[in-house]
Structures are given as C-alpha cells and as structure tokens.
Amino acid sequence: MTQTIHIVGGGLAGSEAAWQIAEAGHRAVLHEMRPRRGTEAHRGEGLAELVCSNSFRSDDAHGNAVGLLHQEMRSLGSLIMRAADAHQVPAGGALAVDRDGFSAAVTAALAGHPNVTVVREEVEGLPPEEWGPCIVATGPLTAPALAEGIRGLTGRDSLAFFDAIAPIVHRDSIDMEVAWFQSRYDKPGPGGTGADYLNCPMDREQYDAFVAALCAGEKIGFKEWEGTPYFDGCLPIEVMAERGPETLRHGPMKPVGLTNPRAPDRKPCAIVQLRQDNALGTLYNMVGFQTKLTYSEQVRIFRTIPGLENAEFARLGGLHRNTYLDSPRLLDATLRLKARPALRFAGQITGCEGYVESAAVGLMAGRFAVAEAMDAPLQPLPQTTALGALIAHITGGHVSAEEGGGPRSFQPMNVNFGLFPPLDRMPRGEAGRRLRGPEKAALKKRALTDRARADLAAWMAGDIAVPAAAE
Numbered sequence: 001m002t003q004t005i006h007i008v009g010g011g012l013a014g015s016e017a018a019w020q021i022a023e024a025g026h027r028a029v030l031h032e033m034r035p036r037r038g039t040e041a042h043r044g045e046g047l048a049e050l051v052c053s054n055s056f057r058s059d060d061a062h063g064n065a066v067g068l069l070h071q072e073m074r075s076l077g078s079l080i081m082r083a084a085d086a087h088q089v090p091a092g093g094a095l096a097v098d099r100d101g102f103s104a105a106v107t108a109a110l111a112g113h114p115n116v117t118v119v120r121e122e123v124e125g126l127p128p129e130e131w132g133p134c135i136v137a138t139g140p141l142t143a144p145a146l147a148e149g150i151r152g153l154t155g156r157d158s159l160a161f162f163d164a165i166a167p168i169v170h171r172d173s174i175d176m177e178v179a180w181f182q183s184r185y186d187k188p189g190p191g192g193t194g195a196d197y198l199n200c201p202m203d204r205e206q207y208d209a210f211v212a213a214l215c216a217g218e219k220i221g222f223k224e225w226e227g228t229p230y231f232d233g234c235l236p237i238e239v240m241a242e243r244g245p246e247t248l249r250h251g252p253m254k255p256v257g258l259t260n261p262r263a264p265d266r267k268p269c270a271i272v273q274l275r276q277d278n279a280l281g282t283l284y285n286m287v288g289f290q291t292k293l294t295y296s297e298q299v300r301i302f303r304t305i306p307g308l309e310n311a312e313f314a315r316l317g318g319l320h321r322n323t324y325l326d327s328p329r330l331l332d333a334t335l336r337l338k339a340r341p342a343l344r345f346a347g348q349i350t351g352c353e354g355y356v357e358s359a360a361v362g363l364m365a366g367r368f369a370v371a372e373a374m375d376a377p378l379q380p381l382p383q384t385t386a387l388g389a390l391i392a393h394i395t396g397g398h399v400s401a402e403e404g405g406g407p408r409s410f411q412p413m414n415v416n417f418g419l420f421p422p423l424d425r426m427p428r429g430e431a432g433r434r435l436r437g438p439e440k441a442a443l444k445k446r447a448l449t450d451r452a453r454a455d456l457a458a459w460m461a462g463d464i465a466v467p468a469a470a471e
C-alpha cells in the first residue's frame with residue numbers, strides 16, 4: 001500500500017529523504033519554509049542550498065572516508081550525488097559543484113516527480129500527530145518554534161543550539177612511549193577502570209611555548225548573527241590562554257592526581273587529557289580543547305603536545321551556531337525518536353557534520369521510513385560501510401562523558417575511518433613485509449574501503465535496497 005510520509009526541511013537531508021521515498025513508490029510531502037521564512041545563512045529559495053563552500057570534499061573512494069560515502073550514496077540512487085555529478089566544477093581530487101545549478105537540479109527533480117509534493121510553509125511547532133510518519137530534517141538553523149517543540153518533547157538539555165567541538169585524534173597515531181593511561185586520582189567512576197584517559201605531559205618550557213602559540217595562533221571570528229556562543233563553562237582553549245599564563249594549568253590542563261609512570265618523581269607542569277570517544281576505542285577527544293583556531297593552526301599547535309607529534313585528527317575543533325540533538329540518547333537505530341517513534345530525524349540536526357553526511361543520513365532516514373511503511377524492516381547497515389559507521393556513531397557509537405559522570409559530550413561528527421571497526425588483520429607488503437608510514441596508511445585505507453564495498457554489496461543483495469511499493 002502506498003503511504004504518505006511528511007518531511008520537514010528541504011535542505012540536503014530532506015531533499016534526499018523525499019527522493020528515496022518517492023523513488024520507492026510512496027508519497028513524499030516536503031515542507032520547506034523558504035522563501036516565506038528565511039534562515040541566517042540561506043540566500044535563495046532553492047532546495048538543497050549550499051550555505052557556504054561549494055565542495056563535497058574528496059571524491060577518492062579508495063583512500064578517503066567521505067569519498068567512500070559518495071560512492072555508497074551513488075550506488076543507492078542518491079539524488080544529491082546525481083545532481084552534484086551533473087554540476088561538477090574542476091576541483092582536483094575533490095567533488096565541487098556549481099551551487100546554483102546543483103540546487104536547481106535538485107529542486108526540478110523533486111518538483112517534477114509524480115510522488116512528491118513540495119509545500120512552502122514553516123512547520124511551527126511539532127509536526128501534527130495526524131500526519132503519521134514524518135522525517136524532521138530542519139538542519140543547524142531549525143526555526144525556533146519547531147526547535148522549542150522538540151525541546152518540549154525531549155527535555156531542555158537534549159537539543160543544543162551551539163556546538164563546542166574539541167579535536168578528535170586517531171588512537172593509533174598517539175605516541176604511547178610518551179602518553180599513558182590513567183584517570184585523575186585513579187578514580188574508576190561509573191563504567192570506568194581508573195585508567196580511562198590518555199595523558200600527555202608538558203614541562204614548564206613546553207607549556208609556556210604552547211600558551212604563547214595559542215594566544216598568537218590565527219583564529220576564525222564568529223558570524224555576526226551567531227553572537228559569541230560560549231559561556232564560562234565551555235570557553236575556547238585560546239580564550240582561556242588569553243586570560244593569563246596559568247589559567248590552563250589550573251583548568252583543563254591541570255596536572256593533579258596524575259603520575260607519569262616514566263618519571264614518577266618529576267611533576268609535569270601541565271597535562272593534556274584525551275578521553276575515549278567511541279565504543280570501538282579507535283578515537284580519543286582532547287578534553288576541554290574546543291577552539292576557534294583555524295584548522296591549519298590546530299594541526300600545527302596541537303602537534304607540539306608531547307605524544308601528539310604525529311597525531312592524525314579525525315575531526316578538528318570548532319564552535320558554531322548549530323541546532324542538534326543528543327542523538328545517541330534520543331534516537332533508535334533507525335533514527336526514530338524514542339519518545340515519539342512516528343518522528344524520524346535526518347541531516348545535521350542528528351549530529352552529523354557536513355553536506356554529504358547530512359544527505360547520507362537523509363538517504364537512510366528515507367529508506368528506513370519506506371521499510372517501516374512496507375512492514376519490511378531493513379537489516380542494519382554493516383558498520384564497516386561509511387553509511388553504517390556514520391549512523392552507528394550517531395545512534396549509539398559515541399561514548400558519552402555522562403556515563404563517567406561528566407557533562408553531555410556528543411558533538412557533531414563527520415565521517416572518518418576512526419568510526420569503522422578496525423581490520424582483523426593489518427595488510428602487509430610483498431612477501432609479508434611489515435609496512436610503515438604513508439605506505440601502511442594507504443594500504444590500510446584501501447583495505448577498509450574494499451571491505452566496505454564488499455559488505456555494502458552483500459547488504460544490498462540481501463535486501464535489494466527498498467522493495468517497490470505495491471499499488
């Protein structure tokens with residue numbers, strides 16, 4: 001039977017979700033508030049407007065996680081990828097698009113689809129229950145009345161209006177000859193062992209140079225409409241440094257309750273702590289290091305921290321206006337709100353980050369909604385695929401600091417190889433030669449993406465994507 005599924009928000013995620021639903025033979029009613037009501041960042045009235053850069057980042061499906069995500073979306077019939085490919089502009093190994101042509105193509109494809117109705121209206125407050133299944137994809141600048149409605153349903157702390165992103169480091173790039181595992185005062189806390197944090201020690205000279213670098217480093221300003229979205233509990237690391245040379249070592253870098261096993265008699269001047277970020281244990285976040293430093297400055301300055309000289313960053317820090325849910329707590333594995341399962345969420349509001357990731361989550365939300373309408377549940381996506389890794393992180397893969405008694409810690413995440421389960425066996429060179437450096441990294445990425453392609457193909461063969469709706 002054909003079902004009608006409502007989608008709120010005609011951005012990257014909502015447009016893709018509507019397309020997937022319509023292509024599966026169901027009716028999609030897409031509610032987009034522009035041009036009747038604008039946002040601080042959108043300029044036009046087209047669907048899937050790119051609000052800033054025109055890049056979908058790397059298109060390398062063998063060496064880059066977002067390139068793999070492109071490939072997976074293409075193989076699942078993504079409208080966003082089809083329009084991006086058709087409106088590509090030269091950008092080396094990246095996929096960049098002519099933003100107007102891209103948005104016009106998405107708008108025309110949806111407007112011309114017999115199963116899609118586009119309604120230009122703001123959904124003020126929660127979508128009415130009589131709509132039945134509904135996907136909310138209203139993005140980082142969700143209109144206030146709907147945001148308030150969501151907060152009323154889920155609790156005030158469950159929907160954030162700003163992010164405060166600390167950099168995340170691949171665990172296997174941290175130098176364990178320098179760093180050590182220990183929780184402050186060896187406290188196990190709930191769910192911990194007493195050795196849950198990775199600690200990187202600094203002597204006085206290193207600390208003073210680090211503070212000076214933070215103060216001098218190039219920063220990104222806030223947009224006028226963003227205001228200054230921080231308060232004393234979550235100051236950017238460089239703002240703390242500017243408050244005085246001792247501030248950081250009495251704040252997030254305090255060296256108390258920790259002993260360096262390699263120099264137990266020498267007290268470090270300061271310590272940078274990293275906390276496990278995902279259940280796989282492949283990613284660690286730099287505690288208290290939210291920042292407005294530019295990305296290149298973050299890499300340069302944070303690699304001066306002892307133990308992080310060769311750090312590979314899965315995500316760099318930032319602070320932005322951004323409306324997003326505490327998804328690992330609130331959403332089930334198919335992106336439904338536990339408190340009201342008729343509502344599904346998609347796009348940046350789920351805590352993914354980026355155009356491609358938002359569209360990818362929209363794609364899966366559309367498919368989950370269709371599967372539910374058909375009463376034919378989808379097999380979970382293998383976490384070894386880029387789509388599966390991203391959804392798994394949003395819906396539960398992140399390890400919350402709350403579990404250890406800390407504050408809410410889920411922050412927006414882009415797709416990256418740290419979200420993928422590690423390989424069973426590291427690839428080796430010819431005649432079983434052990435590999436190192438860039439050669440090892442390239443072969444590892446190749447093995448991860450090959451595994452993803454094989455697993456996605458198997459998943460698609462098992463489910464044959466979404467069955468077409470019977471008339």
Ligand SMILES: Cc1cc2nc3c(=O)[nH]c(=O)nc-3n(C[C@H](O)[C@H](O)[C@H](O)COP(=O)(O)OP(=O)(O)OC[C@H]3O[C@@H](n4cnc5c(N)ncnc54)[C@H](O)[C@@H]3O)c2cc1C
Pocket residue numbers: 008009010011012013014031032033034038039041042048049050051052053054055121122123124137138139140141142143146321346347348349353354355356358359
């Ligand atoms: C200023 C800014 C710059 C960014 N720059 C980049 C970048 O360069 N690269 C990148 O990859 N990512 C960027 N992002 C992050 C993010 O990937 C994009 O915001 C992306 O567009 C998110 O897709 P989405 O579909 O979730 O939301 P959006 O694309 O924002 O779509 C949401 C849609 O919902 C509509 N809407 C909101 N509330 C309602 C309502 N109540 N009723 C009806 N319609 C509603 C909005 O008008 C909008 O069209 C940026 C974000 C912001 C805010």
